[in-house]
Amino acid sequence: MNSKIDSVLDINGKPVSLKSVLEKDINKLNSVSGEDHLTIDKSIHTIRKSLKSISAILLLCEVHFDRAQYLSLKSCIKTLSKHYGAVREPFVSLQTFNQIEEKLKSFDNSNLYELRYNLELQYNLIINDNINTKETIQQGKESILKLTEELRSLDFNFAHKPLRRRLIISFQKSRRLFKKLSISSSAEEFHRFRKWCKIFYHQQIVLNRIGSEKTSKKSKKLYKLTEFLGNEHNLQVFYQYLSTYFPELAQLSEALFKSKIKRIRKKALTLYPKIN
Numbered sequence: 001m002n003s004k005i006d007s008v009l010d011i012n013g014k015p016v017s018l019k020s021v022l023e024k025d026i027n028k029l030n031s032v033s034g035e036d037h038l039t040i041d042k043s044i045h046t047i048r049k050s051l052k053s054i055s056a057i058l059l060l061c062e063v064h065f066d067r068a069q070y071l072s073l074k075s076c077i078k079t080l081s082k083h084y085g086a087v088r089e090p091f092v093s094l095q096t097f098n099q100i101e102e103k104l105k106s107f108d109n110s111n112l113y114e115l116r117y118n119l120e121l122q123y124n125l126i127i128n129d130n131i132n133t134k135e136t137i138q139q140g141k142e143s144i145l146k147l148t149e150e151l152r153s154l155d156f157n158f159a160h161k162p163l164r165r166r167l168i169i170s171f172q173k174s175r176r177l178f179k180k181l182s183i184s185s186s187a188e189e190f191h192r193f194r195k196w197c198k199i200f201y202h203q204q205i206v207l208n209r210i211g212s213e214k215t216s217k218k219s220k221k222l223y224k225l226t227e228f229l230g231n232e233h234n235l236q237v238f239y240q241y242l243s244t245y246f247p248e249l250a251q252l253s254e255a256l257f258k259s260k261i262k263r264i265r266k267k268a269l270t271l272y273p274k275i276n
Contacts, residue, residue: 018163019156021209022057025050026151029144040126040137041091044084047140051077051084054151056202059170060163065154076147083140090122096238100260107252115246167207170200178272183265187236190265194229197272201226221275228268235261 028050055077062070097119104112174196181193201222208219239257242250 017156018057018061018206018210021206022054022151022154022156025053025057026148029054030148041088044088047084047144048081048088051081052198052202053206056199056206059199060166060203060206061156061158062166063162064156064158069150069154073147073150076143076150080140080143080147083136083143087126087136090119090126092234093238093241094119094123096234100235100256103256104249104253107256108249111246111249115242115249118245163207167200167203170196170203174200174272178269181269183262183269185265187233190229190232190236194226194233197222197229198226218275221271225268225271225275228264228271232261232264232268235264 029047055074058065058070058073058077097116101112101116174193177189177193177196181189201219204219204222208216235257239250239254242253
Protein backbone atom coordinates (compact mmCIF):
# COMPACT_ATOMS: atom_id res chain seq x y z
CA MET A 1 0.00 0.00 0.00
CA ASN A 2 1.81 3.09 -1.25
CA SER A 3 0.48 6.52 -0.37
CA LYS A 4 2.51 9.62 0.33
CA ILE A 5 0.87 12.32 2.43
CA ASP A 6 1.70 15.94 1.64
CA SER A 7 -0.02 19.19 2.44
CA VAL A 8 -2.70 20.70 0.27
CA LEU A 9 -3.46 24.38 0.51
CA ASP A 10 -6.77 26.15 1.04
CA ILE A 11 -7.86 29.26 -0.88
CA ASN A 12 -5.74 31.38 1.48
CA GLY A 13 -2.61 29.35 0.80
CA LYS A 14 -2.61 27.66 4.21
CA PRO A 15 -2.31 23.88 4.70
CA VAL A 16 -5.66 22.15 5.05
CA SER A 17 -5.97 20.76 8.57
CA LEU A 18 -7.92 17.86 10.00
CA LYS A 19 -9.79 20.40 12.10
CA SER A 20 -11.01 22.22 8.98
CA VAL A 21 -11.97 18.92 7.30
CA LEU A 22 -13.92 17.94 10.42
CA GLU A 23 -15.61 21.35 10.50
CA LYS A 24 -16.86 20.87 6.92
CA ASP A 25 -18.38 17.53 7.85
CA ILE A 26 -19.98 19.06 10.95
CA ASN A 27 -21.48 21.83 8.83
CA LYS A 28 -22.96 19.25 6.46
CA LEU A 29 -24.58 17.48 9.40
CA ASN A 30 -26.19 20.68 10.59
CA SER A 31 -27.22 21.92 7.14
CA VAL A 32 -29.78 19.14 6.63
CA SER A 33 -33.16 20.22 7.93
CA GLY A 34 -35.27 17.21 6.99
CA GLU A 35 -38.26 19.53 6.46
CA ASP A 36 -38.63 18.60 2.78
CA HIS A 37 -39.89 15.03 2.98
CA LEU A 38 -39.62 14.59 -0.79
CA THR A 39 -35.83 14.76 -0.49
CA ILE A 40 -35.55 13.04 2.87
CA ASP A 41 -33.70 10.05 1.39
CA LYS A 42 -31.01 12.34 -0.02
CA SER A 43 -30.84 14.30 3.24
CA ILE A 44 -30.41 11.20 5.39
CA HIS A 45 -27.82 9.84 2.97
CA THR A 46 -25.85 13.09 3.38
CA ILE A 47 -26.06 12.81 7.18
CA ARG A 48 -24.92 9.18 7.22
CA LYS A 49 -22.08 9.93 4.80
CA SER A 50 -20.88 12.81 6.99
CA LEU A 51 -21.10 10.62 10.09
CA LYS A 52 -18.92 7.99 8.37
CA SER A 53 -16.36 10.65 7.47
CA ILE A 54 -16.30 11.98 11.05
CA SER A 55 -15.96 8.44 12.38
CA ALA A 56 -13.02 7.88 10.01
CA ILE A 57 -11.30 11.02 11.32
CA LEU A 58 -11.79 9.92 14.92
CA LEU A 59 -10.42 6.44 14.23
CA LEU A 60 -7.37 7.88 12.44
CA CYS A 61 -6.66 10.07 15.48
CA GLU A 62 -7.78 7.63 18.18
CA VAL A 63 -4.44 7.48 20.06
CA HIS A 64 -4.37 11.29 20.42
CA PHE A 65 -7.70 11.58 22.24
CA ASP A 66 -8.84 10.81 25.76
CA ARG A 67 -10.11 7.21 25.66
CA ALA A 68 -13.38 7.90 27.46
CA GLN A 69 -14.16 10.87 25.22
CA TYR A 70 -13.30 8.88 22.09
CA LEU A 71 -15.60 5.99 23.07
CA SER A 72 -18.39 8.41 23.92
CA LEU A 73 -18.14 10.08 20.51
CA LYS A 74 -18.00 6.74 18.68
CA SER A 75 -21.06 5.51 20.57
CA CYS A 76 -22.98 8.68 19.70
CA ILE A 77 -22.10 8.38 16.00
CA LYS A 78 -23.06 4.71 15.93
CA THR A 79 -26.41 5.47 17.56
CA LEU A 80 -27.11 8.29 15.10
CA SER A 81 -26.21 6.09 12.12
CA LYS A 82 -28.64 3.40 13.25
CA HIS A 83 -31.23 6.06 14.07
CA TYR A 84 -31.20 7.49 10.55
CA GLY A 85 -30.63 4.09 8.95
CA ALA A 86 -34.01 2.92 10.28
CA VAL A 87 -35.70 5.92 8.62
CA ARG A 88 -33.96 5.27 5.30
CA GLU A 89 -34.66 1.52 5.23
CA PRO A 90 -37.98 1.78 3.26
CA PHE A 91 -36.19 3.76 0.53
CA VAL A 92 -33.52 1.07 0.16
CA SER A 93 -36.07 -1.77 0.17
CA LEU A 94 -38.19 -0.13 -2.54
CA GLN A 95 -35.10 0.68 -4.59
CA THR A 96 -33.88 -2.94 -4.38
CA PHE A 97 -37.33 -4.21 -5.35
CA ASN A 98 -37.46 -1.89 -8.39
CA GLN A 99 -34.13 -3.29 -9.58
CA ILE A 100 -35.30 -6.93 -9.54
CA GLU A 101 -39.06 -6.60 -10.11
CA GLU A 102 -38.93 -7.75 -13.73
CA LYS A 103 -37.08 -10.91 -12.74
CA LEU A 104 -39.54 -11.63 -9.92
CA LYS A 105 -42.52 -11.36 -12.28
CA SER A 106 -41.66 -14.73 -13.75
CA PHE A 107 -42.36 -16.38 -10.37
CA ASP A 108 -45.53 -14.97 -8.83
CA ASN A 109 -47.33 -11.87 -10.05
CA SER A 110 -50.09 -12.04 -7.44
CA ASN A 111 -47.63 -11.76 -4.56
CA LEU A 112 -45.77 -8.97 -6.34
CA TYR A 113 -48.76 -6.64 -6.22
CA GLU A 114 -49.06 -7.08 -2.47
CA LEU A 115 -45.30 -6.77 -2.05
CA ARG A 116 -45.16 -3.49 -3.98
CA TYR A 117 -48.16 -2.19 -2.04
CA ASN A 118 -46.45 -2.90 1.30
CA LEU A 119 -43.14 -1.35 0.24
CA GLU A 120 -44.79 1.77 -1.18
CA LEU A 121 -46.95 2.09 1.93
CA GLN A 122 -43.84 2.16 4.15
CA TYR A 123 -42.21 4.62 1.77
CA ASN A 124 -45.25 6.92 1.69
CA LEU A 125 -45.51 6.95 5.48
CA ILE A 126 -42.14 8.67 5.50
CA ILE A 127 -42.77 10.96 2.55
CA ASN A 128 -46.23 12.15 3.58
CA ASP A 129 -45.32 14.23 6.62
CA ASN A 130 -45.64 11.32 9.04
CA ILE A 131 -45.44 12.43 12.69
CA ASN A 132 -43.17 9.53 13.66
CA THR A 133 -40.70 10.53 10.97
CA LYS A 134 -40.72 14.13 12.19
CA GLU A 135 -40.07 13.00 15.75
CA THR A 136 -37.25 10.72 14.63
CA ILE A 137 -35.57 13.50 12.67
CA GLN A 138 -36.01 15.97 15.53
CA GLN A 139 -34.43 13.54 17.99
CA GLY A 140 -31.56 13.05 15.56
CA LYS A 141 -31.05 16.80 15.21
CA GLU A 142 -30.85 17.19 18.99
CA SER A 143 -28.21 14.45 19.15
CA ILE A 144 -26.29 16.07 16.28
CA LEU A 145 -26.15 19.37 18.20
CA LYS A 146 -24.66 17.60 21.24
CA LEU A 147 -22.21 15.73 19.02
CA THR A 148 -21.20 18.98 17.31
CA GLU A 149 -20.39 20.61 20.63
CA GLU A 150 -18.15 17.71 21.67
CA LEU A 151 -16.40 17.46 18.30
CA ARG A 152 -15.55 21.17 18.26
CA SER A 153 -13.86 20.82 21.65
CA LEU A 154 -11.33 18.27 20.34
CA ASP A 155 -7.65 19.22 20.11
CA PHE A 156 -6.08 18.41 16.73
CA ASN A 157 -2.71 19.93 17.51
CA PHE A 158 -0.57 16.95 16.45
CA ALA A 159 1.41 15.82 13.40
CA HIS A 160 -0.35 14.19 10.46
CA LYS A 161 2.36 11.63 9.70
CA PRO A 162 1.21 8.99 12.24
CA LEU A 163 -2.23 8.99 10.60
CA ARG A 164 -0.96 6.87 7.75
CA ARG A 165 -0.03 4.12 10.19
CA ARG A 166 -3.67 3.98 11.33
CA LEU A 167 -4.79 3.83 7.69
CA ILE A 168 -2.48 0.85 7.13
CA ILE A 169 -3.99 -0.91 10.16
CA SER A 170 -7.47 -0.57 8.63
CA PHE A 171 -6.18 -1.84 5.29
CA GLN A 172 -4.56 -4.84 6.99
CA LYS A 173 -7.80 -5.58 8.84
CA SER A 174 -9.74 -5.65 5.59
CA ARG A 175 -7.05 -7.82 3.98
CA ARG A 176 -7.20 -10.40 6.79
CA LEU A 177 -10.97 -10.61 6.39
CA PHE A 178 -10.60 -10.87 2.60
CA LYS A 179 -8.25 -13.86 2.89
CA LYS A 180 -10.94 -15.77 4.79
CA LEU A 181 -13.64 -15.07 2.20
CA SER A 182 -14.94 -17.20 -0.62
CA ILE A 183 -17.97 -16.99 -2.90
CA SER A 184 -19.86 -19.22 -0.44
CA SER A 185 -18.99 -17.28 2.75
CA SER A 186 -21.83 -16.24 5.05
CA ALA A 187 -23.67 -12.93 4.80
CA GLU A 188 -22.19 -11.98 8.19
CA GLU A 189 -18.62 -12.58 6.97
CA PHE A 190 -19.21 -10.36 3.93
CA HIS A 191 -20.85 -7.76 6.16
CA ARG A 192 -17.71 -7.56 8.37
CA PHE A 193 -15.52 -7.29 5.26
CA ARG A 194 -17.78 -4.52 3.91
CA LYS A 195 -17.56 -2.66 7.23
CA TRP A 196 -13.75 -2.51 7.18
CA CYS A 197 -13.57 -1.71 3.47
CA LYS A 198 -15.86 1.27 4.13
CA ILE A 199 -13.73 2.37 7.09
CA PHE A 200 -10.59 2.12 4.94
CA TYR A 201 -12.29 4.00 2.09
CA HIS A 202 -13.46 6.89 4.28
CA GLN A 203 -10.07 7.16 5.98
CA GLN A 204 -8.40 7.26 2.57
CA ILE A 205 -10.74 10.06 1.51
CA VAL A 206 -9.93 12.03 4.69
CA LEU A 207 -6.20 11.78 3.94
CA ASN A 208 -6.85 12.80 0.34
CA ARG A 209 -8.57 15.91 1.66
CA ILE A 210 -5.53 16.96 3.70
CA GLY A 211 -3.13 16.01 0.91
CA SER A 212 -2.14 12.73 -0.70
CA GLU A 213 -0.43 11.72 -3.95
CA LYS A 214 -1.52 9.07 -6.43
CA THR A 215 -4.59 7.94 -4.55
CA SER A 216 -7.44 9.02 -6.85
CA LYS A 217 -7.45 5.70 -8.73
CA LYS A 218 -7.33 3.78 -5.45
CA SER A 219 -10.22 5.83 -4.06
CA LYS A 220 -12.31 5.14 -7.17
CA LYS A 221 -11.64 1.40 -6.88
CA LEU A 222 -12.47 1.47 -3.18
CA TYR A 223 -15.71 3.31 -3.90
CA LYS A 224 -16.63 0.76 -6.56
CA LEU A 225 -15.83 -2.06 -4.14
CA THR A 226 -18.02 -0.60 -1.39
CA GLU A 227 -20.84 -0.20 -3.94
CA PHE A 228 -20.57 -3.90 -4.88
CA LEU A 229 -20.60 -4.91 -1.23
CA GLY A 230 -23.48 -2.52 -0.49
CA ASN A 231 -25.57 -4.05 -3.29
CA GLU A 232 -24.77 -7.53 -1.99
CA HIS A 233 -25.87 -6.48 1.51
CA ASN A 234 -29.12 -4.91 0.20
CA LEU A 235 -30.01 -8.12 -1.64
CA GLN A 236 -29.36 -10.17 1.50
CA VAL A 237 -31.55 -7.88 3.61
CA PHE A 238 -34.32 -7.81 1.01
CA TYR A 239 -34.33 -11.60 0.72
CA GLN A 240 -34.64 -11.87 4.49
CA TYR A 241 -37.64 -9.51 4.25
CA LEU A 242 -39.21 -11.78 1.63
CA SER A 243 -38.51 -14.86 3.72
CA THR A 244 -40.33 -13.30 6.67
CA TYR A 245 -43.35 -11.75 4.94
CA PHE A 246 -43.58 -13.54 1.58
CA PRO A 247 -42.11 -17.01 2.22
CA GLU A 248 -43.61 -18.59 -0.92
CA LEU A 249 -42.11 -15.94 -3.18
CA ALA A 250 -38.80 -16.21 -1.29
CA GLN A 251 -38.71 -19.94 -1.91
CA LEU A 252 -39.53 -19.55 -5.60
CA SER A 253 -36.94 -16.82 -6.10
CA GLU A 254 -34.16 -18.28 -3.93
CA ALA A 255 -32.07 -19.39 -6.92
CA LEU A 256 -32.38 -15.90 -8.47
CA PHE A 257 -31.10 -14.18 -5.32
CA LYS A 258 -28.28 -16.68 -4.87
CA SER A 259 -27.20 -16.16 -8.49
CA LYS A 260 -27.24 -12.35 -8.24
CA ILE A 261 -25.41 -12.38 -4.89
CA LYS A 262 -22.81 -14.81 -6.22
CA ARG A 263 -22.20 -12.60 -9.27
CA ILE A 264 -21.71 -9.47 -7.15
CA ARG A 265 -19.43 -11.30 -4.71
CA LYS A 266 -17.27 -12.50 -7.57
CA LYS A 267 -16.86 -8.91 -8.81
CA ALA A 268 -15.94 -7.72 -5.29
CA LEU A 269 -13.44 -10.53 -4.68
CA THR A 270 -11.84 -9.89 -8.07
CA LEU A 271 -11.57 -6.13 -7.51
CA TYR A 272 -10.14 -6.11 -3.98
CA PRO A 273 -6.64 -7.46 -4.85
CA LYS A 274 -6.27 -4.61 -7.35
CA ILE A 275 -6.41 -2.09 -4.46
CA ASN A 276 -2.88 -1.66 -3.10
